[in-house]
Amino acid sequence: MFYLQGRNLNNISLLCRYVHLQKLELPHNRIKDLSCVSHMPYLITLDASHNCLSDFFGFQPPKNLKEVNLSYNQISEMKDLSAYSSLGRLVLDHNSVRRIHGLQSCISLTHLSLAHNKIARIHGLENLPLRELCLSGNMIEKIENLGTLRALQSLDLSSNRIHSLCGLNNLPLLGSINLESNLIKEASPIHDLYLLRDLNLRGNPVQDQPDYRLAIIFLLQQLTSLDQQPATAEEKVSAVNMYDPPLEEAAARDHMTQVLYQTLQPQGILDSTMPGLDAPYPMLVLTGPRACGKRELAHRLCQEFTEFFAYGACHTTREPYSGEEDGPDYHFITEEQFQNMIHMGKFIQTMQYGGHWFGLSWEAVESVAREGLACCVHMELEGVLSLKKSRFEPRYVLLIPTSTESYTHCLRHRQLYTQAEMQLDAAVSRIDLYGRVNRERPGFFDIVIPSDDRAQAYAVLRQAVMEYLNLEESRGGDSSPATPACSSNSKKGFAHLHLPYHILH
Numbered sequence: 001m002f003y004l005q006g007r008n009l010n011n012i013s014l015l016c017r018y019v020h021l022q023k024l025e026l027p028h029n030r031i032k033d034l035s036c037v038s039h040m041p042y043l044i045t046l047d048a049s050h051n052c053l054s055d056f057f058g059f060q061p062p063k064n065l066k067e068v069n070l071s072y073n074q075i076s077e078m079k080d081l082s083a084y085s086s087l088g089r090l091v092l093d094h095n096s097v098r099r100i101h102g103l104q105s106c107i108s109l110t111h112l113s114l115a116h117n118k119i120a121r122i123h124g125l126e127n128l129p130l131r132e133l134c135l136s137g138n139m140i141e142k143i144e145n146l147g148t149l150r151a152l153q154s155l156d157l158s159s160n161r162i163h164s165l166c167g168l169n170n171l172p173l174l175g176s177i178n179l180e181s182n183l184i185k186e187a188s189p190i191h192d193l194y195l196l197r198d199l200n201l202r203g204n205p206v207q208d209q210p211d212y213r214l215a216i217i218f219l220l221q222q223l224t225s226l227d228q229q230p231a232t233a234e235e236k237v238s239a240v241n242m243y244d245p246p247l248e249e250a251a252a253r254d255h256m257t258q259v260l261y262q263t264l265q266p267q268g269i270l271d272s273t274m275p276g277l278d279a280p281y282p283m284l285v286l287t288g289p290r291a292c293g294k295r296e297l298a299h300r301l302c303q304e305f306t307e308f309f310a311y312g313a314c315h316t317t318r319e320p321y322s323g324e325e326d327g328p329d330y331h332f333i334t335e336e337q338f339q340n341m342i343h344m345g346k347f348i349q350t351m352q353y354g355g356h357w358f359g360l361s362w363e364a365v366e367s368v369a370r371e372g373l374a375c376c377v378h379m380e381l382e383g384v385l386s387l388k389k390s391r392f393e394p395r396y397v398l399l400i401p402t403s404t405e406s407y408t409h410c411l412r413h414r415q416l417y418t419q420a421e422m423q424l425d426a427a428v429s430r431i432d433l434y435g436r437v438n439r440e441r442p443g444f445f446d447i448v449i450p451s452d453d454r455a456q457a458y459a460v461l462r463q464a465v466m467e468y469l470n471l472e473e474s475r476g477g478d479s480s481p482a483t484p485a486c487s488s489n490s491k492k493g494f495a496h497l498h499l500p501y502h503i504l505h
């Protein structure tokens with residue numbers, strides 16, 4: 001080992017003779033030239049911090065060089081370090097480096113610190129085995145290109161100019177995230193950075209965003225420290241409740257919200273949907289995972305059984321798909337209009353799905369009820385849970401795909417998902433969710449119908465409805481419209497609809 005600290009040395013050429021040196025410490029001098037290191041093939045550790053070096057690694061590579069500290073020098077450019085494959089720790093703090101460069105072949109590099117330089121972008125680190133990365137005190141505006149750092153345990157990006165976490169979108173397995181509007185769209189925790197325990201974003205504008213800590217803790221659930229403060233168990237629970245609440249909790253919260261805003265409005269009587277003496281107002285809800293055909297079947301049913309049913313169109317903030325118009329399927333409104341409607345107590349239930357709002361309004365159901373008809377709607381499970389807390393007592397039909405393969409094919413065909421596999425997997429996993437609820441909560445759905453074959457699914461649905469409305473096939477056969485077997489008031493007839501509970505095997 002050779003140790004020469006604070007001697008004001010600027011020429012160390014005499015060290016060329018020490019060819020067997022393994023550790024060289026030269027901090028706090030005025031050294032400009034490290035070429036003598038070329039003569040030390042066994043060097044393992046080099047500390048040349050606090051000197052006047054402007055040349056980055058200005059020496060021939062010692063084969064086993066593992067640790068290098070060149071902090072507090074005048075280095076402005078990094079160069080290719082492919083000859084330094086043993087390098088494990090590199091400290092370049094307090095230099096003038098503008099661009100991270102030349103590290104691609106450093107297959108042993110586990111610690112890298114480039115604090116207080118002039119770096120504007122995170123790049124050039126792809127696939128490195130880094131465990132600790134410090135880029136504090138630079139000019140970085142966004143978090144990017146970190147998705148391949150699978151060994152990363154500690155990341156320090158403090159005192160930069162990061163104003164958004166949207167760059168986390170680039171991380172594999174993460175859904176699109178929009179923290180600007182405090183909304184995480186189909187987000188899932190970042191599994192690829194599952195070793196990350198310590199994240200520091202102090203001193204960045206992003207800290208001012210509402211629910212900043214909870215959003216990060218949700219995305220990185222294994223964090224133990226955020227901004228040098230422990231990520232507590234309470235925060236983890238709150239984060240999950242906020243961004244991915246258990247179904248019942250989300251439904252209870254939605255129901256409470258709607259009831260609260262309704263009670264703040266002048267009270268009027270919605271007589272068309274008032275329960276009768278012996279039965280509630282009749283409603284039919286088709287539920288099941290997205291694109292399982294519930295909307296199509298709901299329309300078909302309403303078209304065939306015009307004397308009994310009419311379609312209740314929900315409101316949504318999503319854009320109409322091509323060919324969709326305002327009215328028949330949804331009332332398309334802006335996010336602001338939707339929030340206004342919530343505040344005016346207009347909804348029975350609402351739900352966020354895929355980053356958009358959906359809601360069933362009182363008026364949608366009332367307008368159908370005023371015609372003396374039963375309201376037929378479709379919605380996801382979360383909507384059902386919320387609706388079950390209201391005064392309505394619909395019959396619930398679960399339409400469920402039984403072949404994952406054909407369901408995936410159908411999703412692909414409809415091109416619903418832009419971020420491909422990850423979103424497809426999430427959509428498919430909801431089949432299991434419906435299946436689980438059906439198994440674990442007998443009676444939750446009144447009837448379960450496999451949805452893979454639409455024609456068959458409709459035939460079963462139609463048959464069930466006919467039986468319980470006590471209707472008979474007209475002589476025209478299967479495809480002819482049904483006629484009531486009893487001539488009683490259609491609404492009253494449907495009021496006795498009690499579909500059986502089937503367990504799907």
Ligand SMILES: Nc1ncnc2c1ncn2[C@@H]1O[C@H](COP(=O)(O)OP(=O)(O)OP(=O)(O)O)[C@@H](O)[C@H]1O
Pocket residue numbers: 288289290291292293294295296314315318349350351353358359360378379380381382383384416
């Ligand atoms: N008020 C509501 N509450 C809960 N879920 C709803 C509500 N209105 C619609 N949905 C559901 O939101 C999901 C997304 O609807 P959207 O119309 O965007 O999708 P889709 O791909 O056309 O689905 P589908 O073909 O099943 O109708 C659907 O499963 C739909 O049934």
